[in-house]
Amino acid sequence: MKKLFASLLAGALLLAPAFAQQPAPIDGIAVVVDEDVILQSELDRAVANIRAQYAGRTEQLPPPEVLERQVAERLVLLKLQIARANSTGVKVSSQEVEQTINAIAAQNQVSVDQLAAQLARDGTSLPQFRESIRDELLVQRLRQRLAQSQISVSDAEVDAALAAQQGSGMQYHLAHILVAVPEGATPEQIATAQSKIEGVQALIKRGEMDFAAAAVRYSDSPNALEGGDLGWRSSDEIPSAFAEMVRNMSPGQVTEPIRGPSGFQMLQVVESRDASQAAPSMVTQYHASHILIRVGENAGAAEAKAKADTLHARLVGGADFAALAREESQDPSSQARGGDLGWFARDQFGPDFGAEVAKLDDGAISAPFRTQAGWHIVKRVGTRQSDVGDTSQRDQVRETIGRRKLEDEWNRFLREMRGEAFVDFRTVAGAGDSDAGEGADGTRDTSGN
Template sequence: MKKLLASLLVGAFLIAPAYAQQLAPIDGIAVVVDEDVILQSELDRAVANIRSQYAGRTEQLPPPGVLERQVAERLVLLKLQVARAKSTGVRVSDQEVDQTIGAIAAQNQMNVDQLTAQLARDGTSMPQFRDSIRDELLVQRLRQRLAQTQISVSDAEVDAALAAQQGAGSQYHLAHILVALPEGATPEQIATAQSKIEGVRDLIQRGEMDFAAAAVRYSDSPNALEGGDLGWRSADEIPSAFADMVKGMRPGQVTEPIRGPSGFQLLQVVESRDAAQAGPSLVTQYQASHILIRADDPANVAKAKAKADTLHARLVGGADFAALARENSEDPSSKSRGGDLGWFTQDQFGPDFGSQVAALSDGGISAPFRTQAGWHIVKRTGSRQADVGDESQRAQIRETIGRRKLEDEWNRFLREMRGEAFVDFRTGAADAEQADSTTNGN
């Protein structure tokens, strides 16, 4: 949860200044995105935010027109994701936004009033910040929905990954540069992209620019402004096209250009290290039952909450939990068992659900609380320390494979969504690629 909140806070401070349409005076349109627009003032504030993050090292930033185009593309993608989330029924309530903001304030050792004051000093109003948090949560839920509906990992894949891990214990800190290609690229577009990626590699090889600076200036990846950083990855988290190549590289080395599904890439091994050998894996497990009242339709949220409150009052009055769950729960997987969920770890059903269970004592019943699934009442019946050993290792590998698949599918989804959208740049950013196309070593 802390990692998520930190990520939301960083994203919010980057994006929030760009979302003040309702507060800003009428100004020029920078980009038309389907039926929405990005105002020039939004784009200017977002660019200024990036420049402030690079204070003291602005030489790493691309020329103004290229930077404006990169930031504009980020805003375009954000608008498209938010619009897609809303059109597919994803919703974020005011209460959920309030809870997230409260948690962010607490994580930064502030109350909400202090956070509001800090935002104002940074040039962001609380309404802007709330909008950015809501957008981040919408995108997060859109990604979760994609994971639930499109991503699966078979036992055979887990077995193969376990076998591949035998004798391999290295992790790699990676960075990449992407020169993107559109779907159905023409031979001319392919040749141009290949020439550009080769030119970028020549600049790096000659020492005229380090890898991170080249990524900021030339990469088409969404993480370009972070220097193309991909973080630490184990061998099974690296796409098979790169894995064998990476294993033979030393820190600082850069691959030859590689053609992938999204375009041409350069990959750098920043660092490498030996992963710690797995030992006994002790985790806290909980046994609990729950009653779920779904609230998928925003119009029924209040009705679902009222029903949950009524059931909770009956439980406080001595009603049998299992009987009420069988009669009223809308979770088909546990309803027939009186709501019994068996033994599970705290994060197995999501952080919101897990934190409620962890806060109870054995035998305790929670007040109604809401998650993305609906309103829950939970009765905790037991807790224990368990050595999950091989089970834990398999779960970690399954999660790793799923995360890699989701990353690939999400990137494909974003490319497809961007390719289908009507996007009209009304600023100098539209000519940025031409202004910075001389990357053939000149």
């Protein structure tokens, strides 16, 4: 959850104004993205925020025109994702935005008013921050929709991954550098890209630049400005082309360049750790049924709450919970079973839902309460202590395989969406092609690789 809020905060700040006290230049269109535009002021603010994040380390940033191109590409992808989310019916309610802002404030141990004051000191108004959070949530929901519709992990894949682990629980903190190659690249473009990554490799080997700084300056990956950081990965989450190499590497070592679907890559093992599974543990599980009234399907927020209140009154008056759930619940996965959710761990359906279930006594019915899914009424049936060690390990392996698949599919989705888009860079230097960059020798590479 902490990573989620940090990601939302970082993403939102990309679009948030950085130095409002500076005189505002005459605005203009920096980039045309299909039916939308990126204003020069948006681009300037985003670049200023990146520079602010690198205060005291500006020597790690690429030359101004390369940085501007990198940030412009980020904004292009963000615009495309938001447009796709809106066109496919992805919604984020105002209440969800406010809940996220409250959670970010709590994570930073400040009130919302204090968070607003802190943003204001940096030149960002709370309404602007709110809109940025909404955009970030839209993108996350678009990604979740892709995961639900495109990603599946079979039991056979889980079995194979468990067999491959052979008791090893090693995890690796990785970073990468990508030199992109466009689809249908010519032999000359491929050769230029290979020459570029070999030049970057030579700089790192000679000690003229560390890996993170090289990623910031030369990588074409969307996470270039984070030093190419990929975070912690288990063996199941590392592409097979790299997995065997990584297992035989020590922290600080860098792989040889490898050609992949999106271009040439190098990986660095930043750290490694043994995260072997602990002995099977006993956890509390709950058995409950619920009635769900969604917001926005057949009713707005007020109407949904009123309906939930009415149903709760009927239950208090003696109505049968299962019968009412079959009649009124809007959760298709449990409606036919009278709202029965079976046995589940406390946070399986989210922390808010779990907290409400945990407060009940067995046999008790909750008052209506709201989560992101809508308004719930819950009847707790029972509790038990369960040994979930083996199940937990399989679930974790399934999740890591799913994350790896989602990452591959999401990157393919972004490349496809970017390739199909009409993008016209009006003022961004050297950005006529999204793959244009600076050569490893410090010269500009305008070959499109």
